[in-house]
Amino acid sequence: MARDRLNRSAKGPGQRQLRVSELLRKALADVFLRVGVEDPALSGVVITVSEITVSPDLRQATAFIMPLGGGSQADVVAALERHKKFLRGEVAKRVSLKFMPAIGFKLDETFDESDRIGSLLRTPKVARDIGPDQS
Numbered sequence: 026m027a028r029d030r031l032n033r034s035a036k037g038p039g040q041r042q043l044r045v046s047e048l049l050r051k052a053l054a055d056v057f058l059r060v061g062v063e064d065p066a067l068s069g070v071v072i073t074v075s076e077i078t079v080s081p082d083l084r085q086a087t088a089f090i091m092p093l094g095g096g097s098q099a100d101v102v103a104a105l106e107r108h109k110k111f112l113r114g115e116v117a118k119r120v121s122l123k124f125m126p127a128i129g130f131k132l133d134e135t136f137d138e139s140d141r142i143g144s145l146l147r148t149p150k151v152a153r154d155i156g157p158d159q160s
Contacts, residue, residue: 042079045122049086050077052119053112053128060115066097066104075133079126086126089133098132105130 038046054074061067071093079086092101105112109128117125145151 038078039081042081042083045083045126046077046079046086048120048122049079049116049126049128050074050088052116053077053088055119056112056115062104062108062111064104064108066100070101072101072105073133075135077128083122084124084126086128088128088130089135090130091133091136102130102132 057072057074073091073093074088075091076089077086078089088105090102090105092098106129109130113125113128116128146155
């Protein structure tokens with residue numbers, strides 16, 4: 026039985042983790058939209074919550090965010106980390122869970138990585154290796 030549980034977790038997040046992740050993502054986005062956080066680093070900054078990952082025991086959550094509209098990205102993440110207890114409380118008001126996960130914040134770098142890969146694919150060396158356009 027324990028072996029089956031280990032194998033399932035090795036395959037990726039379970040249905041329960043995904044459901045809780047999406048509930049938390051929507052609730053956190055709602056908090057940013059409706060409540061906001063009083064901090065100079067966050068004034069005038071729109072924050073997009075692209076994804077939240079939750080640990081298998083649902084006790085830890087990591088919110089991947091992308092700040093828009095100016096400000097240093099590192100300062101925005103630091104400000105959110107300073108106010109994570111307040112944000113956790115606001116999310117708890119919107120989501121009914123037995124235990125509210127502790128929320129940490131990280132900068133979502135997938136957009137930057139996508140741009141980097143796109144620019145690599147457009148370089149002449151890679152275009153030469155790919156060959157002429159087949160379309």
